[in-house]
Amino acid sequence: MTRTVFVNGAYVPENEAKISIFDRGFLMADGVYEVTSVLQGKLIDFEGHAVRLERSLNELDMGMPCTMDELLEIHRELVRVNEIDEGLVYLQITRGSDGDRDFAFPDPETTKPTLVLFTQSKPGMANSAASQKGAKIISIEDIRWGRRDIKTVQLLYPSMGKMMAKKVGCDDAWMVEEGFVTEGTSNNAYIVKGNKIITRGLSNDILHGITRAAVLRMAKEAQMEVEERSFTIEEAKEADEAFTTSASAFVMPVVEIDGATMGDGTPGPIAKRLREIYLDESLKKAI
Structure with missing residues (x-):
């Protein structure tokens, strides 16, 4: 067709x-x-x-x-x-x-x-096999231009980042600048420590994700604690769980970062619950 x-x-x-x-x-x-x-x-x-x-x-x-x-x-x-x-x-x-x-x-x-x-x-996008398995992430240096808050078509380096991940058998890359994670190649990045959701605050350094805004709002409505601050890859490796958000993958659990397994190597409970909430609430408001 x-x-x-x-x-x-x-x-x-x-x-x-x-x-x-x-x-x-x-x-x-x-x-x-x-x-x-x-x-x-x-x-x-x-x-x-x-x-x-x-x-x-x-x-x-x-x-x-x-x-x-x-x-x-x-x-x-x-x-x-x-x-x-x-x-x-x-x-x-x-x-x-x-x-x-x-x-x-x-x-x-x-x-x-x-x-x-x-x-x-x-x-099958809503119930993808990838979301059931979780994503494996590598870290790469963030060498993009400074206005990442503008959603431009300048996607060469993010594309290269995804290929770097695929070449080592992983799914995606988180970009790091001055020691801290900025975002994924096509998503916002999160970690969970002690039931607290941590993600980088909004600035020119990251895209102001539409799914990010919705998920954080829904998390707060569900009485989950949210902290917007920068975090390192080392902190991420020691977190209880991690995930990403994007318009095309919704909430995607992360099960490995630079070879370090998150938890028991399966999608974490908070990421899974946020995905369920997001899909349910978003469908109610879809037009």
């Missing part, structure tokens, strides 16, 4: 989708993106992703090519026409192009941003 995708105002078959070779997203990674999960044919936390998208665009002085209501309708139509029950909607906005390559931004009055969306079907 050929997917229907959205490109600059039109729904087209994926094999007919076209973008200019001069688009700054292609030439300069001058763009931002969001990924919204779909469960039971409904969008999870769309509003949170929309708000963060607007913030990312504002931080880069980039225009929004449509209204948020229009963006929601595009998401829903792609889910409908591609018959997505469980999966993802990927959205990307770039600065577009005024016809040639230049380091200087094109005039926003005459250059319209490029808007692209497509879906990915992922049956």
Whole structure:
């Protein structure tokens, strides 16, 4: 089945989708993106992703090519026409192009941003085998640029980090800067010590995760203790359990960090409970 995708105002078959070779997203990674999960044919936390998208665009002085209501309708139509029950909607906005390559931004009055969306079907995402087994993590140096709070398409180093992990038989990498964990390659990182959930506080150093915000809110509502502070890999190895959060994997238990087994090597009770709460509560509010 050929997917229907959205490109600059039109729904087209994926094999007919076209973008200019001069688009700054292609030439300069001058763009931002969001990924919204779909469960039971409904969008999870769309509003949170929309708000963060607007913030990312504002931080880069980039225009929004449509209204948020229009963006929601595009998401829903792609889910409908591609018959997505469980999966993802990927959205990307770039600065577009005024016809040639230049380091200087094109005039926003005459250059319209490029808007692209497509879906990915992922049956079984809510009850994935990976979440039952847990993830194995390695640590790597964080050498990314300083504005990680902006969700840009500059994903080369995170991609390399995932490949570093796979080459040694692991699933993902946590990045470390000045001795402290910043985040995972595509997720926020957490440890649990004495029933206290610990995760790095928000700043320009990490992405302000939409799933992170929801999970921490739900944890507090469930009377779980949360502490937002930095932690080291050594502290993480000695923790009772660990996990990550992201829009595509929800709450993912971590069972190994740099070869050190977490607990008994199986997903911890707090991570499992948070995953259950998150999926249950998110589905109630899905649109």
